[in-house]
Amino acid sequence: MESFQEAHLLAGETCSGRLTPETCSVTRTLAFVGSKWTPLVIFRLRSGPRRYGELLQLLPGISPKTLADRLQTLEAEGLLTRTVHPDKPPRVEYALTGRGRGLSDILDAIADWAVA
Amino acid sequence: MESFQEAHLLAGETCSGRLTPETCSVTRTLAFVGSKWTPLVIFRLRSGPRRYGELLQLLPGISPKTLADRLQTLEAEGLLTRTVHPDKPPRVEYALTGRGRGLSDILDAIADWAVA
DNA sequence: CCGTATCCCTACCGATACTG
């Protein structure tokens, strides 16, 4: 039990000493997963790879800048892959990684918790 | 499977139609759980009820205003209870609700995912 | 088609001082 604490200790974070937002892996995770549109982007990629333009349509109201930002962040965090196909016109596909699917399972748990 | 989708449908949210940040229960949850210090406040309450001043000490670097704001939000969301004991000097205790513990279990899952 | 560049705005968050 107290796995929240254990997980932090595993990550080399000190619980009895200082535990700040900057050293907390949960805070860090929520900081980018919690940014606007990010859960919906992940959700839209669960059914398979999607192109930039497709995502723009599937997420009515998002701006191109915001979508690009979310995709870059998620790629940097290793949650999705960006694949450029050498076609004309250019074709770019985004797909969840295994790690991204792992996070989407947690989003499932949150959805269940929220409606319960 | 696809419980992320199912959970949204359960909540009366339309997946095939419009799914915006404003109508997404996951986005809404992460919007306040993801705010700075919130996970750590929850973490500090897992071991039992705490007083305002105790939390202030247990969370080095947090400002009284921010702590008060987090506690009020968490109370409004039903994640903790605020109990005023009629003592002199005044004594106020905060304790996680069952729902709050449910969310802290999800934070556990996030911590595990983050270090894996 | 797939993004970037630019501008702006506001909502979050922190520091500090003060009160019931």
Added chain:
DNA sequence: CAGTATCGGTAGGGATACGG
């Protein structure tokens, strides 16, 4: 002790126009 009041900085996010 347990907060509120006030002020100010900053980073996130949106609208729009433009570039490779």
